Amino acid sequence: MSAPIERRKVRTAWLFLAPALGLIGLFFFLPVIAGLLLSLTDFDIYAIGAPETARFVGLRNYAETLSSPLFWQAVKNTFYFVLVGGPLSVLVSLGAALLLHARATRLRSLFRTVYFAPVVTTLVAVAIVWRYLYHPRYGFLNHALGWFGVGPIDWLGDPTWAMPGIILLAVWKNFGYNMLIFAAGLGSISQELYEAAAIDGAGSWQRFRNVTLPGLAPVFLFVGVTTMIGFFQLFAEPYVMTQGGPLRSTTSVVLLMYEEGFRWWRMGIASTMAALLLVITLAGALLQISLRRGERV
Amino acid sequence: MSARLAAVMAVAVITVSLVVTGCRRAEHETETVLHFWGLGREGEVVAELVRDFERENPRIRVEVQQIPWTAAHEKLLTAFVGRSTPDISQLGNTWIPEFVALRALAPLTPWIEQSITVRPEKYFPGIWSTNVVDGTAYGIPWYVDTRLLFYRKDILARAGFPTMPVTWAEWRAAMEATKRIVGADRYAVFLPLNEWAQPVIFGLQNGSPLLADEWSRGAFAEPAFRDAFEFYIDLFRDGLAPPVGNNEIANVYQEFERGYFAMYVTGPWNLGEFKRRLSPEMQGKWATAPIPGPDAAHPGVSLAGGSSLVLFANSPHKEAAWKLIEFLSAPVQERRFYALTGDLPAQIAAWEDSALTGDPNMRAFRDQLLHVVPTPMIPEWEQIAMRVQEKAEMAARGAVPADSALALLDRDVERILEKRRWLLARARESGENTP
Numbered sequence: 001m002s003a004p005i006e007r008r009k010v011r012t013a014w015l016f017l018a019p020a021l022g023l024i025g026l027f028f029f030l031p032v033i034a035g036l037l038l039s040l041t042d043f044d045i046y047a048i049g050a051p052e053t054a055r056f057v058g059l060r061n062y063a064e065t066l067s068s069p070l071f072w073q074a075v076k077n078t079f080y081f082v083l084v085g086g087p088l089s090v091l092v093s094l095g096a097a098l099l100l101h102a103r104a105t106r107l108r109s110l111f112r113t114v115y116f117a118p119v120v121t122t123l124v125a126v127a128i129v130w131r132y133l134y135h136p137r138y139g140f141l142n143h144a145l146g147w148f149g150v151g152p153i154d155w156l157g158d159p160t161w162a163m164p165g166i167i168l169l170a171v172w173k174n175f176g177y178n179m180l181i182f183a184a185g186l187g188s189i190s191q192e193l194y195e196a197a198a199i200d201g202a203g204s205w206q207r208f209r210n211v212t213l214p215g216l217a218p219v220f221l222f223v224g225v226t227t228m229i230g231f232f233q234l235f236a237e238p239y240v241m242t243q244g245g246p247l248r249s250t251t252s253v254v255l256l257m258y259e260e261g262f263r264w265w266r267m268g269i270a271s272t273m274a275a276l277l278l279v280i281t282l283a284g285a286l287l288q289i290s291l292r293r294g295e296r297v
Numbered sequence: 298m299s300a301r302l303a304a305v306m307a308v309a310v311i312t313v314s315l316v317v318t319g320c321r322r323a324e325h326e327t328e329t330v331l332h333f334w335g336l337g338r339e340g341e342v343v344a345e346l347v348r349d350f351e352r353e354n355p356r357i358r359v360e361v362q363q364i365p366w367t368a369a370h371e372k373l374l375t376a377f378v379g380r381s382t383p384d385i386s387q388l389g390n391t392w393i394p395e396f397v398a399l400r401a402l403a404p405l406t407p408w409i410e411q412s413i414t415v416r417p418e419k420y421f422p423g424i425w426s427t428n429v430v431d432g433t434a435y436g437i438p439w440y441v442d443t444r445l446l447f448y449r450k451d452i453l454a455r456a457g458f459p460t461m462p463v464t465w466a467e468w469r470a471a472m473e474a475t476k477r478i479v480g481a482d483r484y485a486v487f488l489p490l491n492e493w494a495q496p497v498i499f500g501l502q503n504g505s506p507l508l509a510d511e512w513s514r515g516a517f518a519e520p521a522f523r524d525a526f527e528f529y530i531d532l533f534r535d536g537l538a539p540p541v542g543n544n545e546i547a548n549v550y551q552e553f554e555r556g557y558f559a560m561y562v563t564g565p566w567n568l569g570e571f572k573r574r575l576s577p578e579m580q581g582k583w584a585t586a587p588i589p590g591p592d593a594a595h596p597g598v599s600l601a602g603g604s605s606l607v608l609f610a611n612s613p614h615k616e617a618a619w620k621l622i623e624f625l626s627a628p629v630q631e632r633r634f635y636a637l638t639g640d641l642p643a644q645i646a647a648w649e650d651s652a653l654t655g656d657p658n659m660r661a662f663r664d665q666l667l668h669v670v671p672t673p674m675i676p677e678w679e680q681i682a683m684r685v686q687e688k689a690e691m692a693a694r695g696a697v698p699a700d701s702a703l704a705l706l707d708r709d710v711e712r713i714l715e716k717r718r719w720l721l722a723r724a725r726e727s728g729e730n731t732p
Contacts, residue, residue: 042716044716045374045395045398045399045676046398046676046716046720048374048377048378048399049398049399049400049401053716053720053723055719064712243367262371262374262375263370263371264679264680265374
């Protein structure tokens with residue numbers, strides 16, 4: 001009796017979903033599949049002029065990429081960026097959100113706008129300003145460090161300092177977005193819980209540990225996964241600031257992929273790197289989700 | 298003034314302006330718009346040069362787009378794939394084989410045959426040949442570039458060498474003499490380890506083709522290159538050259554002035570930099586010289602670098618574009634271009650200029666430019682050059698012996714050229730099949 005109604009419901013649901021699924025299929029799944037197929041060919045500069053010269057090469061691109069020291073250097077750089085920059089970015093976002101939440105003044109929306117401004121500013125413009133900040137001789141950052149007796153650092157020219165420089169820029173540029181999400185999460189924690197905790201004699205640290213953090217757990221999962229995925233795709237910052245140097249210390253996987261693809265036009269190799277990055281990112285996301293799940297049980 | 302007069306004037310103004318705009322529209326319809334892509338500083342300067350061209354040719358308008366060097370190669374390739382290439386562009390001459398392989402460039406031989414300004418014999422032969430693929434010219438040299446020696450006359454004179462030697466053996470003796478007087482913490486020559494040019498130049502000087510079998514295999518382990526490579530590596534091993542790259546020397550001009558090294562193999566852009574950055578006392582103490590060769594019979598050749606002007610195959614305005622190339626190639630424009638940028642003119646006639654002939658440091662460039670040879674003209678060359686730099690650096694830093702560095706290099710090159718070998722074999726097969 002209810003089966004036809006159910007079926008009609010399902011059909012209606014598919015109908016409503018169809019446009020979205022169609023778009024995702026066309027602009028997401030299709031390119032991914034095309035990329036995977038491309039990674040099995042040696043599509044290169046010759047193949048642009050004469051497509052018939054592209055050959056199916058099986059897994060040769062994967063073998064070549066995985067045995068290339070430059071690729072592993074890029075993986076290492078990318079992990080450095082994700083593992084240091086990612087948590088730092090989340091912590092700064094959380095700190096900013098807590099500050100905004102605590103000071104419930106009229107200035108709150110002003111600060112929210114100010115902190116969010118870097119997220120929507122063009123990176124190329126930001127990079128010009130930051131290159132001045134990082135300038136070894138005239139930069140403000142080294143000037144400020146000088147007040148504490150720290151000697152000048154060649155931020156973008158020294159292989160040891162270039163990546164920290166990129167991380168600092170990326171954290172500053174991106175923390176505003178997660179801050180808004182944390183702020184929303186903070187707003188949704190019931191005030192009664194705080195009152196109940198206060199009555200039970202919990203101090204502000206205990207309230208933060210036992211009310212705020214558990215209340216934010218789902219937000220953490222979302223923020224953690226999206227930040228990680230975003231940070232794995234590090235590209236624009238080194239591209240405009242250092243071009244991957246000095247001594248390849250800021251070459252990320254995506255930057256290397258771009259070089260292979262658009263500088264040498266080795267599309268097969270570039271697609272291979274894209275596929276490998278997909279695997280790495282997916283593994284990272286699954287790891288995070290399983291960790292959170294373990295926590296909640 | 299009456300209202301009527303005002304009305305008459307208004308009508309007059311409107312009529313005149315209508316006529317003028319009408320004319321302009323008519324003119325616009327027959328106007329040819331050329332799209333020109335210039336790279337870096339040259340792109341900025343060429344906008345000034347083309348104003349005169351537009352005055353000479355009122356029917357042609359040139360739109361110059363300036364592209365930074367760092368993004369130029371990508372942008373040109375993507376433009377080709379997206380079918381949005383300009384009519385005419387500046388192109389680094391080592392990129393020409395790649396764009397010819399893509400069939401992106403128009404052959405220029407028919408135009409050259411009818412030209413008076415642009416004749417092969419008016420250019421440095423080595424530079425001209427970088428524009429010719431299988432007997433067809435695809436680019437016209439615009440400005441030229443090579444590497445030679447910048448050296449401290451005072452230090453070399455103290456070491457007993459008032460003039461720069463011309464053979465490797467004497468050069469090496471000059472370096473040893475220099476090393477003896479400057480001491481352990483200073484060096485005779487600076488050959489930056491982050492550049493591929495120096496080991497490649499030594500190889501070319503010794504007659505190495507760099508690649509063998511129609512440029513389909515590395516020839517780096519063969520004697521011609523190996524001997525040159527050993528000469529180069531020994532300079533580091535024997536403490537004559539510091540095993541460092543440019544980034545490890547914070548400021549080459551300061552170090553040159555301090556006497557950290559007495560000789561430096563570099564390019565024409567440093568002529569201006571040396572004049573600007575060295576102190577007044579240092580001016581007159583440095584000079585340029587062609588790079589010494591293996592022996593008296595082999596002149597010391599160097600790299601044939603520079604930029605060319607090319608015409609894109611799908612341009613609908615080839616005739617107008619060729620006119621612009623001829624205009625820019627005229628010695629008078631080349632001289633203006635040199636005055637604006639410091640880029641060395643490609644036309645030999647343009648060197649008959651007091652600014653160029655009066656400067657002894659320029660004469661060395663002119664002599665060197667008469668002895669330049671192209672690197673292998675295949676799309677993969679730039680990738681191979683980076684491997685040469687990588688392996689030379691490993692050997693110079695003592696990480697691997699010279700001969701195993703070369704074996705590794707040949708192995709890498711073998712892999713890079715796999716596609717090229719396959720294409721050559723395929724072409725041979727189809728050549729056999731067709732009667």
